[in-house]
Structures are given as structure tokens and as C-alpha cells.
């Protein structure tokens with residue numbers, strides 16, 4: 394009896410300790426003290442949240458009070474939000490209003506972030522800028538040899554993301570030059586590619602959705618962004634639910650939880666029902682145990698499993714292309730997606746079944762043979778992807794080991 398009470402006590406202490414150890418509170422650091430003061434001056438009431446470093450998710454927010462479903466997590470006054478309205482009221486406003494063709498809301502925010510970062514001590518946004526990440530892990534920022542380790546469909550998307558920022562940079566150069574009268578230094582040095590890449594990633598990984606009415610001085614792209622200092626320290630979990638939005642009565646952006654959270658644990662919100670490819674592309678991370686996980690199958694991989702001697706192959710591929718069945722083909726936790734199976738069924742049609750392709754696209758069964766061949770090929774593709782992933786993980790491990798050995802040797806030499 395005594396022994397069992399001791400064990401219970403130890404377990405309780407361990408649990409208690411673990412709850413403290415889930416995250417290391419860093420609210421005592423000067424940068425967060427300054428940020429909290431800055432937010433308070435703008436009407437933010439001190440909440441029960443503390444910045445902390447977490448083992449699994451990195452920097453995030455910890456609660457000092459247990460949260461129940463229906464509790465308010467955070468309420469950030471309008472004055473703390475950085476929107477295109479903020480940009481237009483700054484010294485950039487006049488230049489943006491005059492510039493033709495109009496810049497996008499995204500470019501306006503990026504320009505503001507770069508200009509304020511450059512202003513340093515003089516920027517009223519300094520306490521916020523000081524806690525923003527210095528670098529990002531979105532695919533656009535990854536080195537080519539790291540991108541090459543990603544699954545093929547993601548490599549393509551990563552290249553597209555890189556190109557997008559490069560094109561934005563090229564097309565914005567004239568606009569950046571037009572801002573020269575505002576700066577003593579050459580704008581070419583201030584608004585350089587790496588500054589734009591940093592600002593673009595800041596906006597893409599950290600903004601909350603807030604729809605603003607269209608303004609004439611901006612292009613037609615939707616103006617739906619707001620940067621939300623402090624609130625943007627909340628990390629994502631696919632397994633929690635929250636309600637979020639701008640409250641017109643309180644004039645604050647509010648997040649309400651639909652899940653429980655224990656005292657001293659990380660408060661997580663859900664950025665959306667995203668699979669890991671989307672999380673990596675948009676936010677630069679992947680979530681473990683993601684119920685929305687899916688594995689993408691590229692058209693090249695898919696077509697490898699079908700004979701080039703099939704006389705109808707070309708026709709089948711063009712049918713799939715025309716009906717948008719060569720992209721976004723996935724495996725989920727429950728097996729091949731309907732889209733993937735449909736593409737496989739079309740490619741598996743025997744010569745005398747070919748005329749049935751339309752019915753397959755509508756979800757009909759053509760023959761037991763066609764169904765079985767499609768499922769069999771799905772199993773083979775799945776096996777190939779598992780082996781390919783294992784190979785890449787091994788390569789990654791070997792690169793880490795080599796780097797580690799290199800660094801150890803260097804330290805020994807020093």
C-alpha cells in the first residue's frame with residue numbers, strides 16, 4: 394500500500410514536472426518584455442499566455458491557466474494589427490497611391506516590412522520586428538540539394554514557389570526604385586532579393602485572414618492579410634479546433650478554443666485541414682500524426698506503370714489531362730484517393746473497354762478486371778513510394794552523419 398502510494402506520488406510529481414517541461418518559458422527575455430509593453434500601449438490586455446520554447450514545435454505560446462472549450466485564447470485590438478491600412482497611412486502611402494500599375498496588397502505589406510526593418514530604432518514597429526524569425530524554412534528558402542530530397546511533386550511546387558518570388562522581385566524593381574526619395578541609402582541595397590524573400594515568407598507564414606474592401610490604389614488580388622503581433626506566436630495542430638475572426642463590437646481579432654488545454658501547456662490552434670505538403674509549402678513545417686496527411690503521386694510515377702506499347706495510351710493521357718486528372722493524385726490514410734483510382738482505371742482500360750472512359754470519370758465500374766488492375770497498380774505505386782522515401786531518409790541520415798563527423802573533426806583540430 395505504502396509502495397503504491399509512493400509510486401502514485403512519483404508519477405504525480407513526474408507529470409507535474411513534465412507539464413512544466415513541455416515548454417521553457419521565455420517571457421523574461423528583453424525582446425518579449427518590450428513587445429508586451431508595446432502591445433499594452435495599444436490596448437492589449439495581458440493574457441494568460443507566455444512565449445515559450447517547445448521541444449516539438451519550437452517557439453510558441455504557453456497558457457498559465459487551464460483552458461476549456463469555449464474559452465477566449467487571445468483578443469488582439471485593431472491597433473496592434475498590421476494591415477494594408479497601416480501601410481497606406483505610413484510614408485509609403487503616397488507613393489503606393491501614385492504608382493501605376495497598382496501594386497498588390499501582398500507587395501505593399503512586404504515593402505512596409507522591409508522599409509520598417511531598415512528603419513531600425515526609428516521604426517514604431519521595432520518591438521514586433523525584433524521577434525520575427527530571421528530566416529524561414531519554406532521551400533523557396535531551401536538549398537537545391539535539400540529540395541532534391543523532397544518527393545517529386547513537392548520539388549515541382551518548391552521550384553514554382555522560388556520562381557514566384559523571383560518574378561515578384563523582378564516585376565517590383567521599378568516600384569522599389571520609385572521609393573528612392575524616402576531613403577538616404579540606395580533602394581537597390583534595401584529592397585534586395587533576400588529582403589523580399591524574408592518579407593514574403595513573413596507574410597505567407599504569419600498572416601491571419603482578414604478581408605478588407607478593395608482599394609483603387611491596389612491591384613485586384615484579394616486584400617485578406619493582417620499581421621498580428623504576439624498572436625502569431627501560436628503554433629498549429631491538426632487535432633484542435635478554434636473559432637477565429639475580427640469582432641466588430643470589441644474591434645479586436647479574437648481566437649476562441651473548442652478544445653481543452655492544460656495549465657503550462659502549449660496552446661495550439663488549427664491553421665486549416667492541411668496535408669503535410671501544403672504545410673511545408675505554406676508554412677515550412679510538417680505535422681506529426683497529421684490526420685489530413687496525403688502522399689502525392691506525380692504523373693511521371695503514375696505513367697511508369699503502364700506500357701508504352703498500349704495503342705490508346707496517348708488518348709488516355711490526353712483524356713486525363715483535359716479532365717484535370719493528372720494533378721493532385723494522392724494516397725491518404727485510407728488508401729488511394731478517388732482521383733488516383735479514377736486515373737488508374739482509365740489507364741487500365743482494355744482496348745475493348747476504351748469507349749467507357751466517360752463512365753469511369755463519373756464513378757462507374759467498367760469491369761472487375763479493370764477494378765483489380767487499378768487496385769493492383771495502386772499497391773505497386775504505394776510500395777515504390779515507401780521504398781523511395783526510405784532511400785531518401787537514409788540519404789538524409791548519411792548527410793547528417795557526414796556533417797556531424799566533419800564538425801567533430803574540425804572541433805578536435807581547433
Ligand SMILES: C[S@@+](CC[C@H](N)C(=O)[O-])C[C@H]1O[C@@H](n2cnc3c(N)ncnc32)[C@H](O)[C@@H]1O
Pocket residue numbers: 449450451452453526598599625626627628629630675676677678679680
Ligand atoms: C504563425 S507562426 C507560429 C510561431 C512560430 N513558431 C514562431 O516562432 O514565430 C507559424 C510558423 O510556426 C512554425 N510552426 C507552427 N506550427 C508548428 C508545428 N506544429 N510544428 C513545427 N513548427 C510549427 C512554422 O515555422 C510556421 O511557419
